[in-house]
Amino acid sequence: MTAGIDKRERILLAAEDLFYRNGFAGTTMDMICGELGVTKPFVYYYFKDKHEIVETLAWRASVACLTTMKFAADDERPAHLKLAEGLQRWVAACVTHFRASALAFRVTASLRPEFRAELRTLANDFYADLAALMDEGRVQGKLSFDDATVTARAMGGAVGFMYTWYRPEGRLPPEELVARLTATLYKMIGLRVATPRRTATRKDA
């Protein structure tokens, strides 16, 4: 009913919330149907099986979050500036897609091995891009950190783990959360950017 949102999209929306709250195995097809007020054959008309739904959600969110460290080939900016932008994009994408990106981590065990492998490849590429920019920025004297791999993974945790504590209805508005989390990442790699942000003359207390 209430045309506007595509039917397939409505299923995904309901499923995202249910998977997020109950996990993959803990969410039954009947729950999804009940949420939408439709019957199972309706859902199976749009999706081959339960896995196709969760994989669609996880893939979307993963692509959105893990392609943020890609830059145009003709982008000539120094590494630390690309990184400053990429990290911000990354955090913003993870905040936006926090429910579905939680899936990619939480329901790992329920995913088909081939799909898990695709997700892993996506993540590995991302961390390779990230580490490359980090190394470049360090060589150019703009960044400071000890271990590139461990630091990159630590940043991944700082961002990816957000789903365990972030609540959209919380006191911190999304943009503010993005700003603070990004600032934390900058600090982890010793990145000092003159961000044109609305901060008063505030010393790093």
Added chain:
Amino acid sequence: MTAGIDKRERILLAAEDLFYRNGFAGTTMDMICGELGVTKPFVYYYFKDKHEIVETLAWRASVACLTTMKFAADDERPAHLKLAEGLQRWVAACVTHFRASALAFRVTASLRPEFRAELRTLANDFYADLAALMDEGRVQGKLSFDDATVTARAMGGAVGFMYTWYRPEGRLPPEELVARLTATLYKMIGLRVATPRRTATRKDA
């Protein structure tokens, strides 16, 4: 057989690995039994049900990891030194219990609501202790960071997310991983400690 390890403990050991790899719903009691070469009544003699097994594992690991910021009442050291020690203990505990602590995050949806609430309380207490020490250290001019809550949660992610990439058989020995991850946490709060570690005269490149 092969006395030595308690029978109950053998069940927990096998279950930990299976739950870690396949999730809660993806692990059947038959799998656990098969791994041990015992029958179900054997397992059900030691555990009331499947939940009791996973909860025992998750609780142990969570307690081990989330009580590392507690200090004796008569410990008079300044906050930043307690923090230096606590963070190291925290990382070490998470590395040791990484399989079971992964459970606490991954199988959340499969846990009984009451148990989830207990875990949440444990975690909230931990972050309260952590944030208190951070604030204290900052007031005393020994630490520097912007947002205590966000930084604390970011550290939690850096540590807690380790289970997604750490492999015990990897090239990085556990002690070395602990050292590097701890160093990353120190950096996140601007903690500079003259750690008596076996580092050569190496400038923070």
Added chain:
DNA sequence: CCTACCGATCGGTAGG
């Protein structure tokens, strides 16, 4: 008689 365990099978529910 108890404990520790086995072979066999139960009720209930999942995806499809």
Added chain:
DNA sequence: CCTACCGATCGGTAGG
């Protein structure tokens, strides 16, 4: 697009 229902498999427990 729904009602009705299947084949398969789950966690948990019976008697001995």
